[in-house]
Amino acid sequence: MDTTKNILTVCETLYHLIILIVTLGQGCNSMPVPTDIPMCTASETAQYSLTFTGKWTQAAFPKQYPVYRPPAQWSNLIGVTHSSDYHMWQRNEFASNGVRDFAEKGEAWTLMKEVEAAGERIQSVYGILSAPAVVGGTGQMNTQFEVFARHSYLSFIVRIVPSPDWFVGVDSIDLCDGDRWKDNVSLELFPYDAGTDSGFTFSSPNFETIPQDKVTQITASFPSHPANSFYYPRLKHLPPIAKVTLTRVKKTNQIISLPAEPTQSNQLPTGNEIEDKLINTPLDCEVSVWSPWGLCKGKCGESGVRHRTRYVLMHPANNGAACPLLEEERKCFPDNCL
The missing domain is CATH 2.60.40.2130 (F-spondin domain)
Incomplete structure (x- = not known):
């Protein structure tokens, strides 16, 4: 009798385990197996x-x-x-x-x-x-x-x-x-x-x-x-x-x-x-930002000029854009003229 009960208990346990596995399998996605990597089948090295x-x-x-x-x-x-x-x-x-x-x-x-x-x-x-x-x-x-x-x-x-x-x-x-x-x-x-x-x-x-x-x-x-x-x-x-x-x-x-x-x-x-063909990459000239305008130079009562400058950071190469002007001037009137 005890043996029969033990067998029934084991069977019930296995039954519930199978039900659990089936239930989880229905609710979860299985891990995909990669298929996009081709397998090499060459026989020799x-x-x-x-x-x-x-x-x-x-x-x-x-x-x-x-x-x-x-x-x-x-x-x-x-x-x-x-x-x-x-x-x-x-x-x-x-x-x-x-x-x-x-x-x-x-x-x-x-x-x-x-x-x-x-x-x-x-x-x-x-x-x-x-x-x-x-x-x-x-x-x-x-x-x-x-x-x-x-x-x-x-x-x-x-x-x-x-x-x-x-x-x-x-x-x-x-x-x-x-x-x-x-x-x-x-x-x-x-x-x-x-x-x-x-x-x-x-x-x-x-x-x-x-x-x-x-x-x-x-x-x-x-x-x-x-x-x-x-x-x-x-x-x-x-x-x-x-x-x-x-x-x-x-x-x-x-x-x-x-x-x-x-x-x-x-x-x-x-x-x-x-x-290979010879590659020539054009390199444009690169310059710094302008300096502040300098002092106004000129005679009292007359218009003068002031200057600002910049310098070359990178010289052009291979027909790249040439450097722009590095100095500018504009008219002004001297301050604090006596």
Whole structure:
């Protein structure tokens, strides 16, 4: 009898539990399963050659172009191959401590520790790649890397030198197309602000952004401040400051390029850079506000003149608007004439 009661009690409990689950299921929306991310089904690994080309010229970016201490140049490239659930950096998201250190100072230690931790925790990172720095605004750096179906994405970052916390890079480009690997990919690159330093110019002193901002793309009109080194109000879009070309190559034994010291040979424009048309960005003259009017100079009882002046903040370049008059005068009558 007791056994029968126990069985009935268990059955009643299971019945009520099933009713509860069904009721909750009807009143709640199930968690959607992402279906917009294509799955790579390529059976073999693929090897790629990466060529980064700097296009940071004084003709294309004449405003405050750094010519010394230090001159315009690029840091070494740091990149990873990974799965879709990992991001080295993302637009409109906060930069990690590693990205902050690299964008501000070119230090990669913290960033590498973050990459290593992501690889160990969720096995989302497959490989790390690097390429040597470019010691001029133009020039190229090259490296090779390998991808496979589970880790078919590439991300990388290159610091703009000098700058407060500006960089260029790629966030999660997928090199796989269904069951095959893409043969060639070419992307134009534009500057980003890491959101950790509040400087406006290439040579701004360190001024920490508190609270930290999100990563944003720098444009010809944003940040909307005349002091901004990339502020060109006449342009709808900034010209690309760099580009990256990815080419699938035949497999070799060496798949990862080790860091190398920057060399003068990196400055030589070769390969893809020759294809690009020379960009000349017009830079209009910028002048200061007028000074106060000076004293009226003239003889007593007669009209005199007074002057005011302004000075050039930015000289024009590439057929930009010429500077206006820097001195004005107007008639006056001397005050306190005896």
